[in-house]
Amino acid sequence: MRHKQFHSAFQNSRRRFLQTTAGTTLSAAGVAVVSGLGLSSALADVGDADVQKDIRILNTAVAAEHEAVAAYQLGADSGLLTKAVAPTAIAFQSHHKQHVDALAGAVRKLGGQPAEPKAEYAFPVDKLESERDVLEFAAGLERGAVSAYAGAIPLFADRTLSGAAASILADEAMHWAVLRQVLGLDPVPGAFFS
């Protein structure tokens, strides 16, 4: 009985998840535009050592975004996501691809070489046995990404990059909240995150 109740609640949350997908995608497009505008002016007059530092921070973010793209691909290819959920996972993956493009573009503008995706990622494939497992895995990555950007934002010498990173953080925090909602968890479990 409890299983049926849980299943029903999960399905209801999933329905709401899908109803919000179109709006989420439109919002993400807006965020991407803002990020692009910010990054296009990301060549502030900072010293070479600071530029190199910014490139290193950006490339760490590029590497993490590549991992997120690969993780969502793993979920999409797993056969565990239902038709109801898969399109939203693909939409989130698309956001991460846009983050890669924006961040890698900033690295190039600063004279650096963007980090490439790994040939292989050591994901916990043996632990992913259900749709819920996949969504929990994705939620964990998104939560980690929020912290990673929160830790990176204060470090950029070029504050324009801090603004761009903040817009990406906001997007990934929304991913995390939506995934938590679908999982039946409090979507926003606190007032502050670090």
Next chain:
Amino acid sequence: MKGARIGRLLLWLLAGAAGGALAADAADELLVRGENVYQRCIGCHSLTVHRTGPRHCGLIGRRAGTDPGYQYSPALADSGIVWNAESLDRFLAAPLDRVPGTTMGFAGIADPEDRRAVIEYLQHANREYCNGIGG
């Protein structure tokens, strides 16, 4: 995420071994706090595998920048740091100040008690779970 699940299981088992009481003693509270602080790390790190950042199993007692299979920045590899509670505390307070040139683009953990907790968690995980992973 995998590490966090393992951590919760370990803490639950420890509470059971202490007599089944759910109330954690001070050491458990520090570990729980440490596990929560560790959530800030999981965007890039895992206990068991190299990700954007290197794994944390085998960290304690290791010379910085020497875990095979991970490409460290020259700055960290040349830092001469050996990881222990003291060196971790100094590094985690402000990684880029401690090792300029590190690729760990993270401002740091400002609260000394948060640093103490996450270091305790890392030491605990290395003792109780890692089983030789990471040397």
